Amino acid sequence: MKPPPFDYHGPASLGETLQVLAEVGPHGKVLAGGQSLIPLLNMRLAAPAHLVDINRVAELDTIAAGPGGVRVGALARHAAVERSAAARAVQPLLGQALRLVAHPVIRNRGTVVGSLVHADPSAELPAVLALLGGSVRLARLGGEREVGAAEFFTGPLESDLAPGELAVSAFFPALPERSGTAFCEVARRHGDYAMAGVAAAVTLDEDFRIAAARVACVSVGPVPVVVDVTEVCGPRPAASADWDAVARAVQDRIDPEEDIHATATYRRHLTGVLVTRALRSAADEAGQGAL
Numbered sequence: 001m002k003p004p005p006f007d008y009h010g011p012a013s014l015g016e017t018l019q020v021l022a023e024v025g026p027h028g029k030v031l032a033g034g035q036s037l038i039p040l041l042n043m044r045l046a047a048p049a050h051l052v053d054i055n056r057v058a059e060l061d062t063i064a065a066g067p068g069g070v071r072v073g074a075l076a077r078h079a080a081v082e083r084s085a086a087a088r089a090v091q092p093l094l095g096q097a098l099r100l101v102a103h104p105v106i107r108n109r110g111t112v113v114g115s116l117v118h119a120d121p122s123a124e125l126p127a128v129l130a131l132l133g134g135s136v137r138l139a140r141l142g143g144e145r146e147v148g149a150a151e152f153f154t155g156p157l158e159s160d161l162a163p164g165e166l167a168v169s170a171f172f173p174a175l176p177e178r179s180g181t182a183f184c185e186v187a188r189r190h191g192d193y194a195m196a197g198v199a200a201a202v203t204l205d206e207d208f209r210i211a212a213a214r215v216a217c218v219s220v221g222p223v224p225v226v227v228d229v230t231e232v233c234g235p236r237p238a239a240s241a242d243w244d245a246v247a248r249a250v251q252d253r254i255d256p257e258e259d260i261h262a263t264a265t266y267r268r269h270l271t272g273v274l275v276t277r278a279l280r281s282a283a284d285e286a287g288q289g290a291l
């Protein structure tokens with residue numbers, strides 16, 4: 001199918017983009033990598049009267065890695081962030097998650113910020129942002145606001161972005177020293193959205209005991225489900241953690257739905273397995289970094 005008719009806008013600067021978005025308001029949609037929006041248009045599941053293509057706005061094509069974290073601009077492609085040694089060094093979870101996003105050809109075009117705004121509960125990057133307590137910067141003509149991940153994702157394919165706003169960047173905070181991360185998932189075919197997936201972060205104390213542990217689960221709720229499992233892990237070395245108890249604690253906190261890909265029971269089971277796998281791997285990485 002072909003998309004319904006729309007007026008095309010190709011602004012060349014951020015200021016021009018915000019001006020156009022203010023003019024078209026609720027009738028406009030931003031076009032970034034197009035890897036989610038174009039299929040939606042072609043299937044006529046979206047029919048905006050105006051398409052605002054930001055691909056010429058070079059000032060949005062940025063990746064800034066500093067000691068506090070990584071700020072990714074709205075035009076930074078998945079592949080560019082995945083390949084950025086500076087971004088991977090500051091926040092390894094970005095690279096660990098991005099290699100699981102779709103296929104290389106889609107990652108060459110799709111953007112990190114577009115994926116966050118699209119807010120698919122099966123997508124990896126919303127879980128990464130939620131796990132790390134990151135944020136999205138939203139700009140409109142005459143102002144901007146920074147929205148934390150917990151408030152940004154409001155439902156399946158729904159975010160806090162208001163009509164007339166552009167998501168200009170996202171911030172992925174760094175973790176304290178002696179931290180490790182991992183992203184584990186199961187998909188029916190390589191590159192498909194995950195039937196279940198778990199992002200994990202573990203921080204060890206000076207005696208190599210677990211000081212903090214969190215997971216964010218995908219495909220098991222309307223938004224990424226973040227569970228702090230620090231207390232269940234207890235202040236003990238990772239080697240003696242009761243991972244089965246941790247997995248059960250997370251399973252108790254999720255409410256997966258059945259669909260054509262998997263039953264709710266299977267998704268709950270998978271999540272438990274992936275929680276153990278991801279936390280073990282994150283704890284290993286934290287231990288290696290501390291040696």
Ligand SMILES: Cc1cc2nc3c(=O)[nH]c(=O)nc-3n(C[C@H](O)[C@H](O)[C@H](O)COP(=O)(O)OP(=O)(O)OC[C@H]3O[C@@H](n4cnc5c(N)ncnc54)[C@H](O)[C@@H]3O)c2cc1C
Pocket residue numbers: 029030031032033034035036037038039074100101102103106109110111112113114115117118122123124125161165166167168191192193194
């Ligand atoms: C075959 C296939 C498999 C895929 N598998 C996965 C997968 O396994 N995991 C995964 O996470 N994703 C997957 N994707 C989606 C892919 O990662 C997309 O690139 C991503 O979801 C959206 O990024 P985009 O830049 O292409 O956004 P677009 O498609 O351009 O836009 C998506 C939505 O976000 C809005 N938007 C985009 N950028 C902005 C902005 N800066 N400000 C305001 N609104 C904005 C658009 O208006 C639109 O509503 C897959 C896609 C395909 C086609």
